[in-house]
Amino acid sequence: MSEFEGKVAIVTGAGGGIGRSHAIEFAKRGAKVVVNDLGGDVHGTGQGDTADQVVEEIRSAGGDAIANKASVADRDGAKSIVDDAIRAYGRVDILVNNAGILRDKTFKKVTLDDFDLVVQVHLTGTAYVTHAAWPHMYDQRYGRIVFTSSGSGIFGNYGQSNYGAAKMGMLGLANVLALEGGPRNVHVNCLGPGAATRMTNTVPGRNDDLENVDPGRSPNLVSPAVLFMCSEGAPNGCVIHASGGRYTRSVIYVNEPVQLGSDATYEDLVPHIESLMDMSNAKPRSR
Numbered sequence: 001m002s003e004f005e006g007k008v009a010i011v012t013g014a015g016g017g018i019g020r021s022h023a024i025e026f027a028k029r030g031a032k033v034v035v036n037d038l039g040g041d042v043h044g045t046g047q048g049d050t051a052d053q054v055v056e057e058i059r060s061a062g063g064d065a066i067a068n069k070a071s072v073a074d075r076d077g078a079k080s081i082v083d084d085a086i087r088a089y090g091r092v093d094i095l096v097n098n099a100g101i102l103r104d105k106t107f108k109k110v111t112l113d114d115f116d117l118v119v120q121v122h123l124t125g126t127a128y129v130t131h132a133a134w135p136h137m138y139d140q141r142y143g144r145i146v147f148t149s150s151g152s153g154i155f156g157n158y159g160q161s162n163y164g165a166a167k168m169g170m171l172g173l174a175n176v177l178a179l180e181g182g183p184r185n186v187h188v189n190c191l192g193p194g195a196a197t198r199m200t201n202t203v204p205g206r207n208d209d210l211e212n213v214d215p216g217r218s219p220n221l222v223s224p225a226v227l228f229m230c231s232e233g234a235p236n237g238c239v240i241h242a243s244g245g246r247y248t249r250s251v252i253y254v255n256e257p258v259q260l261g262s263d264a265t266y267e268d269l270v271p272h273i274e275s276l277m278d279m280s281n282a283k284p285r286s287r
Contacts, residue, residue, distance in 0.1 A: 003232050005030030008089040010081060012036040012072050012129060013099030015050025018148075018193055021219040022096050022226050023054055027063035029227075034085045034092075036068040036099065072099045072125030073117075082132035094230045095133045096146045097126040097170075100163075107161040115162040122166035127173060134177075134186075143186035144230040147174050151192050154239065154250060171239065178237030187236040189229040192250070194243025195219040221245045253282040 004026055014023040015037030027033050035055050039048025051067035058065040068084050070077030085092045100122050103114040126147055137143025152160045153167025170190060177188040195218060225242035228234065241248045258272045269276070 002029035004094075004227070004230075007031045007093040008034070008085055008091050009094035009096065009230070010034040010036065010085055010092055010129070010133070011096045011098055012081065012125075015039055015048070015054055018195055018219040018222050019096070019098040020054050021223045022098065023065070024058060024061075024063075025220075025223040025227060026094070026230075027058040027061070027065055031094070032089050033058060033063070033065040034068055034081060034088070035065050036070065036072070036081050038069055038071050038099075040101075071121075072097075072129050073120045075128055078125060078128035079132040081129055082136070086136065091140065092133050092136050093142060094144045095130060095137075096148070096226055096230070097129055098146075098148045099125060100148065102160075102163060104159050104163065106159050110162060115165075118162035119166045119169070122163065123169040123173070126170055130173075130177070134181075137186045138181070138184050141185050143181065143184075144234050145177070145181075145186065145188045146226055146229050147171075147188070147190045149174075149190040149192055149239065151194070151241065154192060175237060182236050187229075187234045189235060189237065190239045191222070191226060191229065192239060192241035193219075193222040193225075194241070195222050252285045253279065254285045255279050255282040 009023075009026045009031045011019050011023045011026070011033060013019040014035045019037070023033050023035050035051045035058070037051040037054070039050045047069065051069050055065045055067045066084060066088050068081045070080045072078050072081070082092060101118060103110070103118050105114065130145060133143070133145070137145075147170040149170045150163070150167040151157065153164040153169070154171065157164060174188045174190050181188055221244060222242045225240045225247055229238070229240060239250045241250060255278060258269070258276050260268050260272070
């Protein structure tokens with residue numbers, strides 16, 4: 001029997017792509033799944049029934065799932081996702097924050113409305129749903145939460161200032177919640193995924209046939225990392241990347257400090273710039 005048997009999992013943005021894969025993989029292993037998706041396009045407009053379609057797919061395979069079509073960027077909508085899980089299944093054990101949109105432009109050309117909306121969906125929406133689930137997990141002394149970050153934020157990517165800012169913001173939020181939740185067995189980690197999806201098809205020059213995805217770029221190859229981060233033996237406060245069957249972990253490194261004392265000035269620092277910038281003996285940053 002799988003360790004996910006009987007667990008209640010919420011996956012936001014699960015109407016297609018990577019989120020759909022997560023939802024199906026949890027359901028295959030006996031989890032009860034809340035499939036959330038507004039059903040809009042990659043720019044965050046419109047609505048649809050993609051959540052219903054994934055629920056039907058899960059149920060047809062013998063699994064247990066319900067649909068929720070609320071927007072994570074709306075406070076009441078985000079809360080309704082968790083409320084539906086509690087109403088249907090009595091608890092929530094796993095939350096995978098996957099919902100997102102894209103409105104890519106260089107920072108010179110991006111409008112502040114587009115900047116705000118992308119941050120609202122990715123970062124604030126993640127915070128909204130997590131905030132609704134947090135008391136349940138905290139009180140039951142068990143929870144596994146995944147934030148879907150991105151290399152676009154962790155490492156940077158041209159033309160994605162809004163998306164990158166939101167994705168790196170998730171890492172800061174996860175770092176804090178890992179500290180707050182750890183003593184209550186609520187573990188929070190970040191995912192850095194890579195796969196062929198509707199969103200990646202918006203990248204200039206990319207036009208994947210999503211009905212016949214290259215096996216090496218399948219969203220299914222991301223889900224093993226998510227299941228690990230939602231398992232009984234999950235880490236806490238980690239960033240794990242998954243793409244094309246390759247799985248890596250990234251950490252923040254710091255070097256030895258340049259000790260100049262409490263009266264240091266810029267002129268005092270200048271002779272030590274080479275040491276300040278030298279990362280040859282850097283070590284992982286501990287909390």
